[in-house]
Amino acid sequence: MDYIWAFLIGGAICVVGQILIDKTKLTSARILVFFVVAGVFLGGIGLYPRLVEFAGAGASVPILGFGNHLARGVMEEINSMGFIGILTGGIKAAAAGIMAAVLFSFLAALVFEPKAK
Amino acid sequence: MNVSKKEYEVMVKKASPNSRLAANCARAFVVGGAICAFGQMLYAIFGALGASRDMQGMLVAVTLIFLAALVTGLGKYDDLVKFAGAGASVPITGFANAVAAPAIEFKKEGYIMGVGAKMFLIAGPVIVYGTLASMVVGLIYYFVR
Numbered sequence: 676m677d678y679i680w681a682f683l684i685g686g687a688i689c690v691v692g693q694i695l696i697d698k699t700k701l702t703s704a705r706i707l708v709f710f711v712v713a714g715v716f717l718g719g720i721g722l723y724p725r726l727v728e729f730a731g732a733g734a735s736v737p738i739l740g741f742g743n744h745l746a747r748g749v750m751e752e753i754n755s756m757g758f759i760g761i762l763t764g765g766i767k768a769a770a771a772g773i774m775a776a777v778l779f780s781f782l783a784a785l786v787f788e789p790k791a792k
Numbered sequence: 793m794n795v796s797k798k799e800y801e802v803m804v805k806k807a808s809p810n811s812r813l814a815a816n817c818a819r820a821f822v823v824g825g826a827i828c829a830f831g832q833m834l835y836a837i838f839g840a841l842g843a844s845r846d847m848q849g850m851l852v853a854v855t856l857i858f859l860a861a862l863v864t865g866l867g868k869y870d871d872l873v874k875f876a877g878a879g880a881s882v883p884i885t886g887f888a889n890a891v892a893a894p895a896i897e898f899k900k901e902g903y904i905m906g907v908g909a910k911m912f913l914i915a916g917p918v919i920v921y922g923t924l925a926s927m928v929v930g931l932i933y934y935f936v937r
Contacts, residue, residue: 685883686826686828707881707890714922731835732831735852753934764930776857779862779888789899
């Protein structure tokens with residue numbers, strides 16, 4: 676059942692992205708920015724964590740989930756560190772994702788050659 | 793139905809944008825859903841290996857990012873985006889692809905100004921606006937919690 680909800684909700688979020696691409700001519704870079712920021716605010720108001728509880732990876736794997744993760748990070752950091760947490764919480768929560776992307780992309784650039792055009 | 797060739801062309805034109813949108817959405821749904829279901833499987837695997845809930849989330853993200861960078865390096869992620877559109881670009885794998893693809897492509901401009909600088913061509917704005925938004929949420933949370 677977990678898999679079905681992950682598939683359905685994850686697929687539905689991607690459909691929203693596809694409609695935005697087709698109907699508004701937004702480039703996928705803008706869609707990514709839009710989704711991350713939307714995820715941060717949906718996380719901030721406590722709505723997105725409920726969707727994650729319900730749909731698991733269907734909610735956490737789309738880039739909205741990354742935004743939600745940033746919101747959770749900043750709120751937890753404020754709880755433990757106080758005001759300075761506003762500055763450190765978001766990027767701390769994003770650290771693993773960003774560092775993994777940097778590391779594996781760098782390794783990919785070392786190993787693979789660009790496609791000849 | 794009895795329609796002339798010209799009438800038929802008009803009908804096709806009328807119907808096709810919507811059917812194209814429907815087809816795009818269907819492919820985005822299936823591929824995006826499949827990536828998420830795969831992520832769900834990774835959660836189950838890392839859970840069975842004894843990872844805590846927070847750790848599972850991090851491991852799933854890192855694994856998907858690794859796989860996306862690998863598939864990008866093999867030149868196949870582009871094909872997936874062409875086929876599935878948002879189904880391939882909205883999941884975290886699309887974010888990883890957005891980092892890895894320019895890193896590889898701009899290798900010809902060197903490791904500093906090519907790989908190093910161009911890596912964040914698309915992902916940079918995502919991090920800039922994502923973290924800024926997190927500060928806005930944090931500021932509000934600090935005063936209303």
